[in-house]
Amino acid sequence: MPSIDCFICVFLKSISVPEKFQPVHTRTSSFQRTLSPQGVHLEGLENYGVKYYHLVKPHDSDPTGDGNRGSKMVSEIYLTRLLATKGTLQQYVDDLFERIFSTAHRGTVLPLAIKYMFDFLDDQALLHNIMDTEVVHTWKSNSLPLRFWVNVIKNPNFVFDIYKSNIVDSCLSVVAQTFMDSCSMSEHRLGINSPSSKLLYAKDIPKYKKWVERYYQDIKMMPAISDQDMTALLTDESRQHADDxxxxxxxxxxxxxxxxxxxxxxxxxxxxxxxxxxxxxxxxxxxxxxxxxxxxx
Structure with missing residues (x-):
């Protein structure tokens, strides 16, 4: 999935540190980590041309030094920086969401199981006389995007052999929350007390919601998958992973x-x-x- 690769790489590159600051211990010898764990002193990294791109405010855990100085900065300055960071990462987030919520830009054929499952949910709605489209939309969102994709976005270390620092975890939480808001049909209301992480993508969420609705509609219009084809698919999958x-x-x-x-x-x-x-x-x-x-x- 190129979109996820690009998304992960931009975070890895954005907070990478020189070799002298890299951690000594790694999980595997074949993959050198480029992220510095908590506790490593990073003073003077600006001399090496390192740039940071964060979608949240840095944690003020250090009572002295830069942490204490950063805590005194006004929120308007932080918001300006967050908006600039969001602009830097916007293309990667758009590419990720578009590939997830598209049947034509995936690079691979839509898995038959998704079509079969979504048709099953549509049939259940008809069987139980459920006319509310929001209910079926929620079923589909809970069965795939919110159960699978949110976990991949929030926890890339589940898929890739990488170290996820606290600040990267916070940044990915912002993107994951935006993803979840995009799958909801309820109105996205924000106020003066809303967190800045929610305000960042407030204008983009309506666009993402249209992508989600288009995705579900495109799948609905695809030819139905017969029970025989689905059984053959499951049998083949079982054979391939018989010993796993x-x-x-x-x-x-x-x-x-x-x-x-x-x-x-x-x-x-x-x-x-x-x-x-x-x-x-x-x-x-x-x-x-x-x-x-x-x-x-």
Whole structure:
């Protein structure tokens, strides 16, 4: 994903320090860290041409020196600096959001599972006579952008072998919050007491919201994925990762969930037309009998 790579690189480059200030300990010998951990004295870095780009105010944890001096600066000066920083990083943030919320600028085909899942949510809304578009929009946002992408944006160290300092974590929180606000259909209201991090992207959020709505609509207009195609996809994925996971443990965890809500699940299967057609109730009872037999043996 070039957009995420670019986004991470700009932060890495923006707060990189010379070799003499780099930490001694690294997690891997093949990847040298360029971020300085907390506690490393960075006085005199301006002599090396290092520039800082932060979307939040620096933490005033140091009672002396630059930290104490910085705490006395008026908020208007900080806001000017934050706006300048936002302008520097704007293209990277736009590129990231556009690639996430686009079916045409990804560089790869939209995963079939996303189309299948979104169609399922649309079908559930029709099945339960839910006409409020905000409800379905929220379902889709919670199932993919807010569950997966926010974690990647906020925690790039989950994907890349990098060190995430406190200031970088705060900056990524600003972008992640903007991402979450973009997925919401509620009105984005700000006041005089709103944090400066929220004010930074206030004018951009309406544009991002349109991207989200367009993304969901484009997926809805795509050809439907049949159950056979989805089954084939899942079977192929299972084959490719057959040795990566403990499937027995996963199945047992699912069975414990079924045990807890057995009567409710059984009742729901009996009311569902697809479940009756495929005799899922009978199959579930067979699984329970076999599992109980294994336990007693």
């Amino acid at each position: 996971f403990n499937t027995t443990a996963a199945l047992y965890e699912l069975y414990k969930y079924i045990q807890q809500y057995y009567e409710d699940i059984l009742s729901a299967l009996e009311e569902d037309e697809f479940a009756r057609k495929n005799r899922l109730t009978h199959k579930l009872e067979q699984v329970r009998r076999e599992m109980d037999f294994e336990v007693y043996c």
